[in-house]
Amino acid sequence: MQNNTLGLLIWLRLMRFTNQSNQMSNEFLKQFDLTTAQFDVLMQIRVYQPLTQMVLAEKVTVTQGGISRMLVRLENEGYIVRKQDWKTKTISLTEKAEAILDIAMPNQLAFQTSFFEDVLNEDEQKTLYSLMTRIHKHSQKKKLPSE
DSSP states (O other): OTTOOHHHHHHHHHHHHHHHHHHHHHHHHGGGTOOHHHHHHHHHHHHHOSEEHHHHHHHSSSOHHHHHHHHHHHHHTTSEEEEEETTEEEEEEOHHHHHHHHHHHHHHHHHHHHHHHTTOOHHHHHHHHHHHHHHHHHHHHOOOOOO
16 A cells, blocks of 8 residues: 555545445435435436436436436436427426425535535635646546557
8 A cells, every 4th residue: 555646545535435425325315215316317407408318418427328227217207308309309307306306405415515514614615626626627638548
């Protein structure tokens, strides 16, 4: 372990936090009969509706195949509707989804926020947000090393 760089240790800590946060969110969201991935998809649809499956897949952390299966489940459960308008199929939320999100969203927001507010003061949160934003923007431009 002594050959690890600080960057690697930071990455490992971020991965562990993300995994733990996702596991806890999945458990927390069970009370609303949602998974973290479903919650993310429904929130993205809420913000950008109506939208296509391709646009939705770009906005969430689910694979194209995974998004197709999830949309079938969400449609079968009455959370979304898909409408065909000539060649374009768009996705929108149903009233059922809007109602569950009205309840789940503030609860999930408070739960996720508590990870940071419980241990960091406001200045520390702003610093962390600024640093994570810089890292994220850099990662979007990053190229894989050539062989």
